Amino acid sequence: GIQVEQSPPDLILQEGANSTLRCNFSDSVNNLQWFHQNPWGQLINLFYIPSGTKQNGRLSATTVATERYSLLYISSSQTTDSGVYFCAPSAGGSYIPTFGRGTSLIVHP
Amino acid sequence: DSGVTQTPKHLITATGQRVTLRCSPRSGDLSVYWYQQSLDQGLQFLIQYYNGEERAKGNILERFSAQQFPDLHSELNLSSLELGDSALYFCASSARDNTGGSYNSPLHFGNGTRLTVT
Numbered sequence: 001g002i003q004v005e006q007s008p009p010d011l012i013l014q015e016g017a018n019s020t021l022r023c024n025f026s027d028s029v030n031n032l033q034w035f036h037q038n039p040w041g042q043l044i045n046l047f048y049i050p051s052g053t054k055q056n057g058r059l060s061a062t063t064v065a066t067e068r069y070s071l072l073y074i075s076s077s078q079t080t081d082s083g084v085y086f087c088a089p090s091a092g093g094s095y096i097p098t099f100g101r102g103t104s105l106i107v108h109p
Numbered sequence: 110d111s112g113v114t115q116t117p118k119h120l121i122t123a124t125g126q127r128v129t130l131r132c133s134p135r136s137g138d139l140s141v142y143w144y145q146q147s148l149d150q151g152l153q154f155l156i157q158y159y160n161g162e163e164r165a166k167g168n169i170l171e172r173f174s175a176q177q178f179p180d181l182h183s184e185l186n187l188s189s190l191e192l193g194d195s196a197l198y199f200c201a202s203s204a205r206d207n208t209g210g211s212y213n214s215p216l217h218f219g220n221g222t223r224l225t226v227t
Contacts, residue, residue, distance in 0.1 A: 033215055033216065041220065041223075042111075042218070042220055042221075043199060043201075043218035044111070044218075045215050045216060045217055048215035086152065088152075088216075094165065096142070096154050096157060096165050096167065097154070098154070099144075099152035099153075100151075102151070
């Protein structure tokens with residue numbers, strides 16, 4: 001199956017800082033989603049982005065399918081952004097999302 | 110609120126026992142997915158149903174089974190439980206079956222059921 005690598009594994013920021021999270025994947029994707037798991041364990045769908053760029057408030061995501069990576073940008077980070085960010089592409093004949101190990105983000109006030 | 114409802118929130122049981130986890134998808138969604146999240150394995154796909162039929166199978170043990178009922182709610186049955194089955198079990202739903210074609214739909218997750226096997 002598809003291999004997913006997320007970097008960095010851990011990230012600590014001061015409130016107001018910007019950050020970029022990266023997701024590399026091993027195969028051509030037909031689908032890619034970004035999720036945020038908050039400290040209470042809830043998994044929230046941030047973006048559905050098989051290609052191109054999307055923006056939602058302070059968050060934006062870009063997927064370059066031909067180069068097999070996706071980026072999640074967080075601007076002006078807030079403490080509520082803390083949690084784990086997962087990239088979940090799907091590839092080939094399977095349209096089921098495969099999750100990476102995530103990037104754990106802590107934002108300090 | 111994602112609109113996906115999972116019950117119970119927490120479950121504590123003993124080794125060898127059997128439990129049933131329940132999931133109600135978002136209104137209008139026909140597809141249900143089950144995932145297991147553990148510290149060592151991360152988020153692993155177990156099984157998917159679409160409109161009552163099994164559509165895809167992942168790393169699901171033979172001791173585990175699932176079904177989707179005519180009202181579209183789904184149940185995940187875990188039997189002969191072992192200590193290693195302790196995990197957070199998530200249900201997700203989507204509008205489409207996501208098994209092919211040019212259009213797929215995003216997944217929306219419930220809040221999970223935390224299973225502790227003692």
